[in-house]
Amino acid sequence: MNFIEINDRVEVITRFASHGDPAYMIMPVKMRWGKKEIAFTELGLRHPTTKGQRMVHVFDMSDGANDYRLEFDAEMLTWKLVTIIEGES
Amino acid sequence: MKTQRSQDLKWGHLPISREPAQIMHIDLNSAFAMTEQQARPSLRGKPLGMTNRISKNCCIIAASYEAKNRGVKVGMGLIEARQLVPELVLLETDPPKYLYVHQKLANIMKSYSPNVKMRSIDEGLIDFHGTRNIVNPRPLHEIALGIKARLKSELGHWIKVNIGIGQNRFLAKTAASLHKPDGLDTIDHTNLMEIYDSLELTDLPGIARHYKARLNSVDIFTPLDFLNASADTLRRLVFHGIVGDEWYQRLRGYEVDDEPTRLGQVGRQFALDKRTNKDEELLPRFHYLCETTGKKLRYNGADARSIVVWAGLATGERWHAKRTYKESFYTDKEIYARALKLFQARPRHTNLTIMGITCYNLTPTTRNQPSLFEEVNKQEWLTEAVDELNQRYGNFVIHSLNTLKGKHIVKQKIPFTGTKYLDLLFKDS
Numbered sequence: 333m334n335f336i337e338i339n340d341r342v343e344v345i346t347r348f349a350s351h352g353d354p355a356y357m358i359m360p361v362k363m364r365w366g367k368k369e370i371a372f373t374e375l376g377l378r379h380p381t382t383k384g385q386r387m388v389h390v391f392d393m394s395d396g397a398n399d400y401r402l403e404f405d406a407e408m409l410t411w412k413l414v415t416i417i418e419g420e421s
Numbered sequence: 422m423k424t425q426r427s428q429d430l431k432w433g434h435l436p437i438s439r440e441p442a443q444i445m446h447i448d449l450n451s452a453f454a455m456t457e458q459q460a461r462p463s464l465r466g467k468p469l470g471m472t473n474r475i476s477k478n479c480c481i482i483a484a485s486y487e488a489k490n491r492g493v494k495v496g497m498g499l500i501e502a503r504q505l506v507p508e509l510v511l512l513e514t515d516p517p518k519y520l521y522v523h524q525k526l527a528n529i530m531k532s533y534s535p536n537v538k539m540r541s542i543d544e545g546l547i548d549f550h551g552t553r554n555i556v557n558p559r560p561l562h563e564i565a566l567g568i569k570a571r572l573k574s575e576l577g578h579w580i581k582v583n584i585g586i587g588q589n590r591f592l593a594k595t596a597a598s599l600h601k602p603d604g605l606d607t608i609d610h611t612n613l614m615e616i617y618d619s620l621e622l623t624d625l626p627g628i629a630r631h632y633k634a635r636l637n638s639v640d641i642f643t644p645l646d647f648l649n650a651s652a653d654t655l656r657r658l659v660f661h662g663i664v665g666d667e668w669y670q671r672l673r674g675y676e677v678d679d680e681p682t683r684l685g686q687v688g689r690q691f692a693l694d695k696r697t698n699k700d701e702e703l704l705p706r707f708h709y710l711c712e713t714t715g716k717k718l719r720y721n722g723a724d725a726r727s728i729v730v731w732a733g734l735a736t737g738e739r740w741h742a743k744r745t746y747k748e749s750f751y752t753d754k755e756i757y758a759r760a761l762k763l764f765q766a767r768p769r770h771t772n773l774t775i776m777g778i779t780c781y782n783l784t785p786t787t788r789n790q791p792s793l794f795e796e797v798n799k800q801e802w803l804t805e806a807v808d809e810l811n812q813r814y815g816n817f818v819i820h821s822l823n824t825l826k827g828k829h830i831v832k833q834k835i836p837f838t839g840t841k842y843l844d845l846l847f848k849d850s
Contacts, residue, residue, distance in 0.1 A: 333464075354575045376577065377456070377577055379517060381517035381521075384813060385814065390517070394461070394462040394463065398463065399461040417461055419463035
């Protein structure tokens with residue numbers, strides 16, 4: 333298992349559901365990181381945290397092979413790919 | 422009711438309580454590891470260990486069931502854990518994540534009763550007394566299944582909880598530990614003897630090695646022996662005081678653990694990342710401990726009059742120095758000045774392995790009363806201003822220059838035994 337720190341701004345397409353389990357109402361669907369496009373298959377956990385008074389939502393995502401930690405800054409309205417955990421191939 | 426119980430206790434006739442079980446204990450077992458497995462699907466089914474800071478000498482503070490099943494225990498050193506499970510995945514804790522899970526659990530629990538007590542970050546209890554007729558008429562077993570379902574819906578399907586229902590807090594917690602990791606059990610007068618018969622003494626919450634040895638010394642070897650022991654035996658021969666009476670009642674399903682606790686002390690400790698006795702290595706870390714202690718003190722609205730500084734030495738010995746002052750104190754500067762004076766008197770012949778500071782003799786704060794002395798007021802205003810800035814921009818955005826190094830090394834630990842500092846400590850941790 334390999335942990336890689338990234339900390340890059342990324343483009344993300346997000347789905348906002350109108351109903352369903354509260355845990356999965358908001359889900360990043362696809363991410364463009366550099367030239368790579370990654371389609372997510374599972375939202376592990378979303379949790380809010382703060383940086384000073386700035387609200388940041390942390391999304392732990394999976395594409396079925398690797399896990400990704402994404403942060404959405406609710407004040408700056410930006411997405412950041414923080415880490416990748418490479419799964420075992 | 423309590424008077425009658427005291428009379429019965431005095432004469433040694435207290436029967437097993439026949440009150441309906443109305444206390445529910447909810448326990449997110451292996452909470453940190455399970456939360457990480459929920460968040461990161463690639464970790465599911467793998468042996469996982471959690472630690473505060475990864476280093477060669479770190480210890481496991483939480484383990485997944487996959488790791489526990491192979492012998493990894495909480496408190497075990499990494500080297501020993503890796504000998505048992507070479508492929509153990511080791512992660513550093515992520516406190517905001519666990520705080521979120523804790524808040525979700527607490528919110529769900531509070532929707533059933535106003536009488537909810539979170540005992541730690543991963544467990545709490547609901548007292549259903551007075552809510553059953555109108556708010557919660559369903560059987561508690563059904564309510565418990567509903568809580569399990571809501572947790573899965575709000576956090577994810579990997580989240581599992583143990584739920585125990587009992588006549589008092591002790592029996593509810595015992596019930597919650599019967600079928601981990603996704604248990605649901607009730608203990609009341611109908612099955613109390615049967616459950617006790619299936620357990621070891623150390624399976625009972627609150628009975629560890631030392632109490633077990635004391636019980637064994639008076640021929641109490643099983644929970645049933647414990648139940649059948651007289652109040653007099655427990656009071657005089659085993660626990661040497663009122664604690665024996667409390668155990669006599671607790672085992673029979675009577676509530677003795679609902680007294681509110683009083684804040685007696687606040688402090689911080691740090692197991693050193695490297696063994697040393699050099700001022701330049703220790704003081705940044707020590708100063709940081711003093712500042713976090715001050716933060717806790719002010720968060721509790723308390724002033725302290727006494728301070729104790731202690732350390733563990735590489736020789737295995739312990740050292741401490743303490744002092745009580747006439748005037749109470751609460752600012753970081755006052756705490757550090759007093760603590761430093763004591764710390765400088767530490768033994769110098771060997772390295773330290775751990776150090777800590779505790780403030781006690783706590784009283785409600787007097788900080789709203791301006792002093793006659795301008796210098797004192799200035800110090801108080803400065804502390805207030807720094808606290809306010811840190812609250813707005815994140816903990817330790819403003820701090821003493823000396824603590825800069827310590828801040829990066831001394832990581833915020835997760836308090837296991839209480840929840841009163843969670844909001845304060847997890848900001849930006």
